[in-house]
Amino acid sequence: EDQVTQSPEALRLQEGESSSLNCSYTVSGLRGLFWYRQDPGKGPEFLFTLYSAGEEKEKERLKATLTKKESFLHITAPKPEDSATYLCAVQAFHTDKLIFGTGTRLQVFP
């Protein structure tokens, strides 16, 4: 069964304190791994799609990496406005749907 596990469930950082979020997955043939940001009561906002092991993508203070078993979302020198829940999802070759993890709730304090 395709599955996504994210850790930690919650993360508290001081402004400027870099860290990484983990997304471990099992999928029967990975088509793509997606990262989304979700603010409370809002819809998920697309960040990145990674397609193959070794691929990396960056956007402002965020950098996503992918291996054959997991993905990391690195946050460099975070700011309070980076506070949100970060969702990881995988898509298998045999389907269009995304399978989501339960997310990491990030809080960045000034």
Added chain:
Amino acid sequence: DSGVTQTPKHLITATGQRVTLRCSPRSGDLSVYWYQQSLDQGLQFLIQYYNGEERAKGNILERFSAQQFPDLHSELNLSSLELGDSALYFCASSVEPTSVSGNTIYFGEGSWLTVV
């Protein structure tokens, strides 16, 4: 703003009732997805339509149904509502089925359903 529009944003209804949630996909997107997000679970895939036809079905209850109209907007119908149906319901869209093109799936802001 993702370009995916959902109405209503909030809805409170009683158990046993029926509601309809509406979704307008991004301009040009042919594929529509419905997801449910409750407090104790992550985003759960319900159903997908592509150009008016059902393409994939996930964990959707028999009390729930959906359709995509010729103008590509979609509706999710929830009937015989139970307290446990209270959740955020998201619509998402992509240009084509992502298994074909690898296109990104963009989400709307969701419809908050509270069943009392």
